[in-house]
Amino acid sequence: MNHRRDHEDEDIERVARDARRALGIEFTLKPDMITAVFKAKYLGFLKGYVRIPDADMPDDLAAFDPETGILSLQESTFTAANEVLGNPPGRKRARFTIAHEFGHVFLGHKKTRHRNISGRKIEKIAAPIVRDERDADRFAAAFLAPSYLVENPLLVSDRDMADKFDISQTASSIRLDVLQRIYRRTHGIPRPIPESIYEFLTDAAKRGAKVTSLEAENKRRIAEAKARGKGK
Structure with a gap:
């Protein structure tokens, strides 16, 4: 085999x-x-x-x-x-x-x-x-x-x-x-989560839930935004 x-x-x-x-x-x-x-x-x-x-x-x-x-x-x-x-x-x-x-x-x-x-x-x-x-x-x-x-x-x-x-x-x-x-x-940028899941987690956070994965995703988005800014 x-x-x-x-x-x-x-x-x-x-x-x-x-x-x-x-x-x-x-x-x-x-x-x-x-x-x-x-x-x-x-x-x-x-x-x-x-x-x-x-x-x-x-x-x-x-x-x-x-x-x-x-x-x-x-x-x-x-x-x-x-x-x-x-x-x-x-x-x-x-x-x-x-x-x-x-x-x-x-x-x-x-x-x-x-x-x-x-x-x-x-x-x-x-x-x-x-x-x-x-x-x-x-x-x-x-x-x-x-x-x-x-x-x-x-x-x-x-x-x-x-x-x-x-x-x-x-x-x-x-x-x-x-x-x-x-x-x-x-470049050490984590893989993004699907937008539908991000919206679900965001809504859960607004209702008071502590969503650690959302915090990580927000950090990832900041890092990716900086990466997208390179070369501009």
């Missing part, structure tokens, strides 16, 4: 930055992902890549085979990622898909994993697959929106992130939550 420890946030950040550095795009805001594929092949991280007609790869956007070292890309994924003059539908997903497959490469996953459309049942219930796919998604987010290129994540919005790094609004929102969590941990 595999008891591998899940990667910590900092592990993923480090591997993603090392990958960017190796590919020569450490400080590039919006790297061209097809060029990144070429570089990965040239540097030996990939043995090669193939473009597969959509009809022959109907359920999968891409796949990496660690035994052969071959990256397979659905033709529409390649085409969308390769479009640099405009912002066609599917481009952001295509960029994330390739970064996701890089996650399998640079995290050293041993089995072929597919970034798919259909949501096959086995990929929802098999623990090793779920874990590897989750980690590859985390890598992709860290690769496309590096923490070291965001000075203070408490001062930016998910829209800012999406525009800055050419990622989707959904990916940006998830990524910003991670960056804020890392920032709070690094």
Whole structure:
């Protein structure tokens, strides 16, 4: 049985930055992902890549085979990622898909994993697959929106992130939550409690109850307000 420890946030950040550095795009805001594929092949991280007609790869956007070292890309994924003059539908997903497959490469996953459309049942219930796919998604987010290129994540919005790094609004929102969590941990700012619970505790305090967790939350809010003021 595999008891591998899940990667910590900092592990993923480090591997993603090392990958960017190796590919020569450490400080590039919006790297061209097809060029990144070429570089990965040239540097030996990939043995090669193939473009597969959509009809022959109907359920999968891409796949990496660690035994052969071959990256397979659905033709529409390649085409969308390769479009640099405009912002066609599917481009952001295509960029994330390739970064996701890089996650399998640079995290050293041993089995072929597919970034798919259909949501096959086995990929929802098999623990090793779920874990590897989750980690590859985390890598992709860290690769496309590096923490070291965001000075203070408490001062930016998910829209800012999406525009800055050419990622989707959904990916940006998830990524910003991670960056804020890392920032709070690094600066000793406790995790916030949900607003609904804060309001409940505030109401209880007004009725005379001594709520120590509210006191701690108020101190946290003061500390975070100071952090948000940095760089202004």
